[in-house]
Amino acid sequence: MxxxxxxxxxxxxxxxxxxxxxxxxxxxxxxxxxxxxxxxxxxxxxxxxxxxxDEFTDASALENSVARPTMDEAVAPNLIFEALDIQLKENFVSMIDVTFPVTYATFCRRVNPNWVSFVHHHSKAQPIALTLSFRCLSTWYLAVRHQDQEKIHASRHMYNRALRCLADLLRHPTTITSDSTLACAILLGVYEMWDGISATSWVIHARGIKTLFQLRGPEAHLDGFGRTLFTTYRSFLVVDAFQHNETCFLADPDWREMTSHALGVEERDGKGSCLGDVTENLFNEIILCPGFHKQTRDLISHGGSESSRDTLISEMRRSQSVLRRLHHELILVQNDPDKAQPSPNRGEVEAPFPAHFVPPITRFNLKGVDSALALLHQLLALLDADRRRTSSLHEGYSAGVENPWGAVALRLPGPIEDDGKVGKKPHDWLDHIAMTMGVLSIT
CATH class of the missing domain: 4.10.240.10 (Zn(2)-C6 fungal-type DNA-binding domain)
Incomplete structure (x- = not known):
């Protein structure tokens, strides 16, 4: 101083x-x-x-020097978050188009809401677990598309967070059977198939998803988003049954009746079609195959009465007959794609299938029914060989004869190429499994 x-x-x-x-x-x-x-x-x-x-500060100048929000920020303070959310939703839609194109085309006009509609109009009211599930899949898709390893790590981080949030939903009786919980489990199950810790880690998710379907019951999947979830994942329930050598629970009468009832609802709403009827009836028949596989394996491995053998053979031959008939109907649709759409007298309704997707839908379904017929043929041949062997030897396998099940391998196969061989396409191989109704999981 x-x-x-x-x-x-x-x-x-x-x-x-x-x-x-x-x-x-x-x-x-x-x-x-x-x-x-x-x-x-x-x-x-x-x-x-x-x-x-020169050290005096003008109050008006001070006010002008303060950063003012932009017009967009003034209208929507969380504009950046909203923009990111919209981008992730669009990426999720793009991911569906690339990874499940045929499956989505098969059901997008027959269910309400479909996945795209749900993401755009219903996702904001959903729990954080489902939001994180959408984001981890969208981020994974972006990472694979751009070969970005950092985004791969980010998607795994989101996956872990979503898994913890899903565990919270499963702890509460009010949310364990909700559509949101099942949707979250399905999305995370798909992520595990794409980026699993091991080749079989997806099986753990599949068992949990199967339990959720059983807890909800068939009526919860007759319409609405429950129907969307069922049509999305049902083929992988068949894969799970084959994987664990058990009867698929979808073969229970209540579940098979639900599928038939859903066809009636589609017909009532103007969404019925020849192709839709054939594919649903085909699925209702293919879900019996895991049970046939299990019964044949148990009978050959542990023995059984002649009456049980005859009953099993009779059921498989009946199923063969139904599958051959459906195979013939698919061939007719393949040769004349117009048969896939509703008849003209049903009024001005949107066709249940995009026209350019009718050929791949029929092609994949034909591969599925061909595989199912081949499986039944092999099972019948094994039963016949076992009958002749047991009638001559009266017990077990003779020396030097290997157990026929040693050559049977269960797997989650890769994509199907046009020549019928398993290929290595990076994105849509799960779509192939879904459209062939899971029967390709056994070789």
């Missing part, structure tokens, strides 16, 4: 800038000059200090 003395002398000596001897009560300099010594008490002087003109 200006003017504050730093000397301990009297004020007179300080003003004269001489050294004071600090003699009390008066210093010698003041006595010599014959003046009154002002003493040694300090009196602080305060100065009125104002800033220079």
């Amino acid at each position: 200006v003017g504050v003395p730093h000397s301990n002398g009297c004020r007179a000596c300080i003003q004269r800038h001489i050294k004071c001897d600090q003699t009390r009560p008066e210093c010698r300099h003041c006595q010599t000059r014959a003046i009154r010594c002002p003493g040694y008490r300090r009196i602080l002087r305060f100065y009125h200090f104002t800033p220079r003109e």
Whole structure:
């Protein structure tokens, strides 16, 4: 501070800038000059200090210097979040078009809401677990598309978060059977098939998803989003049954009746078609194959009565007959794609199948029915061989004869090429499994 003395002398000596001897009560300099010594008490002087003109700040200039929000930010404060959310939704839709094109085309006009409609119009009201499931799949798709390893790690992080949130939903009786919980489980199950820890880690998810379907019951999948979820994942329930050598629960009368009832609802709503009827009836027959496989394996491995063998053979031959009839109907649709759509007398309704998707739909379904027929043929041949063997040997396998099940391998196969061989396409191989109704999981 200006003017504050730093000397301990009297004020007179300080003003004269001489050294004071600090003699009390008066210093010698003041006595010599014959003046009154002002003493040694300090009196602080305060100065009125104002800033220079160029240091003044104009209030209006200060107001103008503050960053103002943009028009978009003023209207929507969370604009960045909204833009990112829209981008991820569009990426999810693009992912469906690339990874499940034929499956989506088969049901997009026959269910309400379909996946695209649900993502655009219903996802905001859903729990965080489902939101994270959408995002982890969308991020994974972007990462694979652009070969971005950082996005792969980001998608895995989202997957782990979604898995924890799903666990919370499963703990509450009010949410365990909800559409949102099942949708989240299905999306994470698909992610595990794409980017699983191991080749069989998806099986754990499949068992949980199967349990959720059973807890919900068939009526929950007759219409609405429940129907969408069922048509999306049902083929993988067949794969799961083959994987665990068990009868598929969808072969139970209540579930088969639900599929038939859903066809009636489609017919009532003007969405019925020849191709739709054939594909649904075909699926209703193929879901019996895991049970036939299990019964044949158990009978050959552990033995059984002749009556049970005859009953099983009779059921498989009946199924063969139905599959051959459906195969013939698919051939007719393949040769005349117009048969796939509703007849003209049903009024002005949107065709249940996009016209350019009718050929791939029929092609994949034909591969599925061909595989089912081949499986039944092999099972019948094994039963016949086992009958002849047991009738001559009366017990077990003779020396040097291997168990025929040693050559049977269960797997989650890759995509199908046009020549019928398993290929290595990076994206749509799960679509092939879904459209062939899961029967390709056994070789």
